[in-house]
Amino acid sequence: MTSNSYLSRQSKETWKYAFIGGFISIPFTFGLYWWSGMGDYLSLNMILLGGILAGFLAKNGSVSARNAGISAGVIGGLPIVVWGLSTLIGIPDGPLIVWSAPILEAVFLIFVGFVILGMSALAGLIGGMIGGWLSKKLGTQKTPNVSS
Template sequence: MRPSGPVLSRLTPAWRYGLVGGLASIPLTTGLYWLSETANELSLNMVFIGGLIAGCLAAVRSEHVGAVPVGIRTGVVGCLPGIWLVLDTYLFTATVGGPAWFRTVGLGVVVVSWIVVATLMSIIVGVLGAKVGAWLATQLGRSASAVGR
């Protein structure tokens, strides 16, 4: 039997803070991608900002949640606009000449490679942002362990 109640209340604190940071970064990352001159570059600056927010929230609200799990989750959620570039890759690959099997295999390799690389890069950037956010919260005396002093 599944527990009832709001979905957010059933999430772990790491997922809650990661979702806040990741969802905050998605519209900004998408906007930067859309406004880029060539529309083929993906900036993960906003994933860093989302990780910063999530890491700071985790440090302020919970002393049991580390910056790394929050950053990983922020990166996973924040990489979703990177999947958008897969559509561009697909459209480009569809115009390349060659036998159908060659285009299909090439497209599969490129798409899977892009998804793996974009996700890993986004996770790294999210973790860095969360670590900086947790550090800032500690330096400002706002961490959960500093509140009890």
């Protein structure tokens, strides 16, 4: 097996686990938001748990738990970005931002989106590291299949 196809397999496996952890975290994130009274507080706890799941599964599949956790965090954070930016733009209640300087506001919205994704990726990274550690502690890792 060439190193290019090995990296391709690693990437596919990483994304598979990231999608599982990321998509599972989305309904729980919004469920926790709804349960808390739908105020201004939106927690990244469920994204952390999605990262733990992705990291655990990735480490069991002999791929990078950290990469799977980061990717799961980004996937889990995308709906938060859409929700947050739509709130800033004013889709539910009318504009919260006065669009007197549209270029500055657009830069601000892009910046806010990246900050939210960065925080989600950090929560996923921490979760992925915890999930990888749990996988090692439980001894459920499989050895990678390597052929020449």
